[in-house]
Amino acid sequence: TQPSEVTTSITTQPSEVTTSLPYSSTVIKVQGCGVTVGCYSDCVGLKCSFIISWNVNESNAVYTLTSTVARTSAKWIAVGFSSDNLMGNDDVMGCVSDTSGNVVLFTARNTKHSSPIMYKDTEIKLTAQKSEDGVLSCTFLRPIAASGDERVNIDEPWTLLFAKGPGKISSSGQATVMYHKSDYHVSALSLKVSDLVDLGAKFIEYPLVKVHGSLMIVAWIFLASVGIIIARYYKPVFIHEVCSQKAWFLAHRICMMLVFCATAAGFIIIFVEVNGYSKIMESKTFLKGHPIIGIIVMILTFLNPVMAMFRPHPGTPKRPIFNWAHWFVGTSAHFLGVVNIFFGVMLIKANVPFYLVYILVAYASWQIFVELLLEIIKFLGKRQDNCEVYAICSKDGPGDGLAVDSTRIIFVKRIILGVHFFIVAAFAVTLIVLLDLGNEKLATY
Known part of the structure; x- marks a missing residue:
């Protein structure tokens, strides 16, 4: 990932002859792709949101970057030459344009989790530029040969990375490059400058991030949502025993054990993905709390079953303390787990549309509605649930005296539980x- 803002003092270095690029209100695919020039783009037919074209000019290469950009603010576009399909330790060249149409060249070495290392390469020339009507286009003349540890030899195969984002140019000619968010693509193949191909683009994908997110959705949107209301509202409904345990408690314990397993698996997977603690580089500051909240959720998820293993016996003075502590830890874990999923879908690596946030709002509203409805039913039925949340009610235990809901209330509660089960399952599957x-992929539908 990239930092929120990087500033460089590199200014435009035009060659002796500067040409004007043709005006275009949309990005149209370059003629001769795969024949006279190499092309890398996301074109569908002749229409593209970006295209990079190149050809060889003796010992130099000519690269043209063209992309749709924001019309009302300064912006940058760039191409990176990478040894893999991930950002990090890549040779980057690009241009920044302000709202007046001024264009600045920049060159850099990209890094993975920190600011790019900007450097000035006087051998790379900006020979043509155009910033107009929501399209930015820059043409570079670049030596094919490498230059030390900075500029790579493009006669060797490299994966091409394209990105764009907001930027600005100061009055002194300094270019500021800000984080590109989700506007980046990676070539499906590694290419040399002599490869005159017509290659499509794909987004950089993070499969382990998606597995991590899926496990957390299963844990907190589905399993915890069902397991918590069973323990809180269904003890008078499921009083029969299964394997010498109350049915409500067995269902609750299975749900929460699966919550722990899914959360722990997701926690380990994301640590493997980021090689340790994740340093979130996002423009929204509150999203940087995602890994911190995740660690807290994992601690709480681990703590609750450990507390249950050492719970005081029913009727002892410390039992009420355990009950409140167990309720508080479990509720906090559920609340923070859902909040962190909200944060997670807004992260760049999630690469999902923002309307997932609205789906999560709908889920949270449903969960609150169901719990309020069950509270009202409990109140109207005047049935106080005296069996403790994590009690294992034995034959001689206090659970034997538990009041049983009326037949009508039991029927209504079972209908509510069934509907709730399928709705939270639908939310989880959709997410x-x-x-x-x-x-x-969604853009193709």
């Missing part, structure tokens, strides 16, 4: 499917 598809 997982959209997360798996991502922006680029």
Whole structure:
């Protein structure tokens, strides 16, 4: 990932002859792609949101970058030459344009989690530029040969990375390059400058991030939502025993054990993906709390079953303390888990449309509605649930005296539970499917 803002003092270095690029209100595919010039783009037919074309000119290469950009603010576009399909330790060249149409060249070495290392390469020339009507286009003359540890030899195969984002140019000619968010693509193949191909683009994907998110959705949107209301409202309904345990408690314990397993698996997977603690580089500051909240959720998820293993016996003075502590830890874990999923779908690596946030709002509203409805039913039925949340009610235990809901209330509660089960399952499946598809696949539908 990239930092929120990088500033460089590199200014435009035009060659002796500067040409004007033709005006265009949309990006049209370059003629001769795959024949006279190499092309890398996301074109559908002749229409593109970006295209990079190149050819060889003796010991130099000529690259032209063209992309749709924001009309009302300064912006940058760039191409990176990478040894893999991920950002990090890449040779980057690009241009920044302000709202007046001024264009500045920049060159850099991209890094993975920190600011790009900007450097000035006087051998790379900006020979043509155009910023007009929502389209930015820059043409570079670049030596094919490498230059130290900075400029790479493009006669060797490299994966092409394209990105664009907001930027600005100061009055002194300094260019500021800000984080590109989700506006980046990666070539499907590694290419040399002599490869005159017509290659499509794909988004950089993070499959382990999607697995992590899917596990957390299963844990907190589905399993916890069902397990918590069973323990809180269904003890008088499921009083029969299964394997010498109350049915409500067995269902609750299975749900929460699966919550722990899914959360732990997702926690380990994301640590593997980021090689340790994740340093979130986002323009929205509150999203940087995602890994911190995740660690807190994992601690709470681990703590609750450990607390249950050492719970005081029913009727002892410390039992009420355990009950409140267990309720508080479980409720906090559920609340923070859902909040963190909100944060997660807004992260760049999730690569999902923003309307997933609205789906999560709908889920949260439903969960609150169901719990309020069950509270009202409990109040109107005047049935106080005296069996403790995590009690294992034995034959001689206090659970034997538990009042049983009336037949009518039991029927209504079972209908509510069945509807709730299928609705939260539908929310979870919808979120997982959209997360798996991502922006680029959804855009094709």
